[in-house]
Amino acid sequence: MFVVATAGHVDHGKSTLVRALTGMEPDRWAEERRRGMTIDLGFAWTTLPSGGTVAFVDVPGHERFVPNMLAGVGPVPAALIVVAADEGWMPQSAEHLAALDALGVAYGLLAVTRADLADPRPATARARAEIAETSLGAVPAVAVSGLTGAGLPQLREALDRLAAQLPAPVVDDPVRLWVDRSFTVRGSGTVVTGTLGTGRLRVGDELELAGADEPVRVRGLHSLGEARPEAAAVARVAVNLRGTPRDRLGRGDALLTPGRFHHTDLVDVRLAGDPAADLPATLTLHVGSAAVPVRVRPLGPDTVRLRLARPLPLLVGDRALLRDPGRHHVSGGVRVLDVAPPPLGRRGAAAARAQVLAELDGRPDLAGELRRRRLIRTGALIRMGVPVHAEPVAGDWLADPAHWRRLGERLTEEVARHAREHPLEPGMPVDALRQRLALPDRVLVEALVRPPLRIHAGRVGAASANALPEPVALAVQRVRAEYGDRPFRAPEADRLVDLGLGPREIGAAVRAGALLRLADNVVLLPDALDDAVRVLAGLPQPFTLSAARQALDTTRRVAVPLLELLDRRGATRRLPDDARIVVT
Ligand SMILES: Nc1nc2c(ncn2[C@@H]2O[C@H](COP(=O)(O)OP(=O)(O)OP(=O)(O)O)[C@@H](O)[C@H]2O)c(=O)[nH]1
Numbered sequence: 001m002f003v004v005a006t007a008g009h010v011d012h013g014k015s016t017l018v019r020a021l022t023g024m025e026p027d028r029w030a031e032e033r034r035r036g037m038t039i040d041l042g043f044a045w046t047t048l049p050s051g052g053t054v055a056f057v058d059v060p061g062h063e064r065f066v067p068n069m070l071a072g073v074g075p076v077p078a079a080l081i082v083v084a085a086d087e088g089w090m091p092q093s094a095e096h097l098a099a100l101d102a103l104g105v106a107y108g109l110l111a112v113t114r115a116d117l118a119d120p121r122p123a124t125a126r127a128r129a130e131i132a133e134t135s136l137g138a139v140p141a142v143a144v145s146g147l148t149g150a151g152l153p154q155l156r157e158a159l160d161r162l163a164a165q166l167p168a169p170v171v172d173d174p175v176r177l178w179v180d181r182s183f184t185v186r187g188s189g190t191v192v193t194g195t196l197g198t199g200r201l202r203v204g205d206e207l208e209l210a211g212a213d214e215p216v217r218v219r220g221l222h223s224l225g226e227a228r229p230e231a232a233a234v235a236r237v238a239v240n241l242r243g244t245p246r247d248r249l250g251r252g253d254a255l256l257t258p259g260r261f262h263h264t265d266l267v268d269v270r271l272a273g274d275p276a277a278d279l280p281a282t283l284t285l286h287v288g289s290a291a292v293p294v295r296v297r298p299l300g301p302d303t304v305r306l307r308l309a310r311p312l313p314l315l316v317g318d319r320a321l322l323r324d325p326g327r328h329h330v331s332g333g334v335r336v337l338d339v340a341p342p343p344l345g346r347r348g349a350a351a352a353r354a355q356v357l358a359e360l361d362g363r364p365d366l367a368g369e370l371r372r373r374r375l376i377r378t379g380a381l382i383r384m385g386v387p388v389h390a391e392p393v394a395g396d397w398l399a400d401p402a403h404w405r406r407l408g409e410r411l412t413e414e415v416a417r418h419a420r421e422h423p424l425e426p427g428m429p430v431d432a433l434r435q436r437l438a439l440p441d442r443v444l445v446e447a448l449v450r451p452p453l454r455i456h457a458g459r460v461g462a463a464s465a466n467a468l469p470e471p472v473a474l475a476v477q478r479v480r481a482e483y484g485d486r487p488f489r490a491p492e493a494d495r496l497v498d499l500g501l502g503p504r505e506i507g508a509a510v511r512a513g514a515l516l517r518l519a520d521n522v523v524l525l526p527d528a529l530d531d532a533v534r535v536l537a538g539l540p541q542p543f544t545l546s547a548a549r550q551a552l553d554t555t556r557r558v559a560v561p562l563l564e565l566l567d568r569r570g571a572t573r574r575l576p577d578d579a580r581i582v583v584t
């Protein structure tokens with residue numbers, strides 16, 4: 001399907017032409033028909049000579065309804081510009097053309113209507129000259145009469161040729177369906193319509209709706225008046241969202257592929273049109289079918305920051321339009337450069353930001369985003385419209401390679417400093433490192449740890465046993481030498497004192513994994529647990545404390561806390577009669 005929006009001054013014959021081409025009535029409201037004037041968007045479609053379908057979004061020409069016009073053309077890639085032969089180029093001819101230019105519409109056709117009332121050539125020449133100056137460039141022109149039907153066959157041919165020129169829509173891209181109408185259908189509930197510019201919609205799809213916590217579900221889909229299981233871009237679609245109250249959404253809202261759009265009320269943009277310094281402090285931003293008041297803060301000569309009165313789902317590279325409703329003036333198009341820009345708190349931040357923006361062109365650029373943001377989650381970048389083709393450094397975190405290297409160096413320095421300041425501690429706690437390096441997630445700390453550093457018991461330290469202060473390491477070796485062959489005998493309290501193992505030293509050895517503490521002053525070598533389970537598994541099950549004590553060749557002082565520890569770890573289970581079994 002080929003979707004085209006009309007454009008042109010009031011009463012120049014847009015709706016008459018759409019009616020003549022389609023046999024459908026684009027003016028839907030009784031008031032429109034009574035006043036002979038389009039107020040809101042109209043929709044009609046027909047088959048072209050090639051067999052393809054063209055759908056029209058018919059817009060109002062009256063100056064009061066320019067916002068409605070913009071909601072119609074916003075999501076549509078092609079325009080049918082209508083100029084009356086007897087009136088020629090008029091103010092809303094110019095304002096509509098400026099809007100198409102600002103939005104970067106590149107495909108169009110000129111229809112000079114009411115050719116039965118006046119020679120169409122002067123109006124054609126003027127209009128083509130005006131249009132040639134814009135993003136539309138040189139467009140074909142057809143003189144027509146909606147009254148007599150003259151020129152209509154040629155116009156159909158020209159529409160077919162235009163349709164053939166349009167680039168193929170990207171049906172794999174996410175859906176962002178800007179709603180242009182919403183209404184309720186008895187028995188079906190809420191229905192919204194819009195122009196599907198990219199992507200594909202299917203009955204049953206879940207979609208995101210800004211401000212709604214829950215996804216909304218597509219219950220039914222219509223296109224060109226017929227129910228369909230799916231619709232692919234480009235298409236006019238009506239989406240039934242039964243279960244979503246009608247007042248939850250309306251023109252300017254968007255139905256979105258979940259997780260693919262960043263809702264933002266702050267964007268940095270490049271202007272094409274009036275210079276930043278000439279813009280008033282408040283304007284209206286038009287994008288898709290939305291119109292949102294914005295506060296304008298100039299940054300560079302052609303870059304500004306916009307604070308939106310409500311958040312919109314915008315992506316890097318989006319085109320939008322700024323308009324001054326009071327002056328009926330299209331200030332120009334904007335290209336979105338950044339949908340999550342940094343705050344400008346410090347003095348000089350705005351000037352620095354202007355320099356950064358001067359380098360950006362609105363084309364998503366992964367390496368540049370990483371350089372500027374240093375660390376960011378994959379999902380966050382995708383939601384900004386930046387395709388991600390890089391491996392995360394940890395979890396779903398992406399890092400700028402140079403920044404990541406610097407972080408690795410700083411981590412080593414911090415661990416070394418901590419070791420100097422806390423010689424008895426077996427390394428620096430992961431969370432302290434996370435804070436020190438100002439990292440948002442501990443998986444990043446863990447990923448930065450490289451040999452000879454390692455993580456043990458929540459701390460980052462040197463991998464070797466030398467991590468223990470020498471006297472403690474020596475004492476542990478002595479324990480190993482003395483007790484290695486009777487692993488369930490714990491050194492008595494006075495023996496520990498002799499070995500120089502006080503509470504602090506024992507703590508350090510336990511944190512380093514060199515000793516296992518069962519209770520105060522009851523320590524074993526760390527492999528004792530596995531050995532104990534093996535021995536106990538060889539006993540007839542269930543076994544008593546005393547049987548365990550004998551099998552392990554140890555005392556109650558060790559056996560009681562050892563079995564309790566095994567119970568806590570789930571290696572053994574204590575039965576109601578205090579006997580135990582080994583859990584296999
Ligand atoms: N003689 C003649 N009259 C026409 C032709 N096209 C439109 N008209 C008349 O011009 C008037 C305005 O036509 P519309 O089609 O409503 O114009 P429009 O551009 O849709 O107007 P808005 O939607 O309000 O901007 C109507 O009275 C039409 O009958 C034409 O080709 N020849």
Ligand SMILES: [Mg+2]
Pocket residue numbers: 014015016037038058059060061
């Ligand atoms: Mg009309």
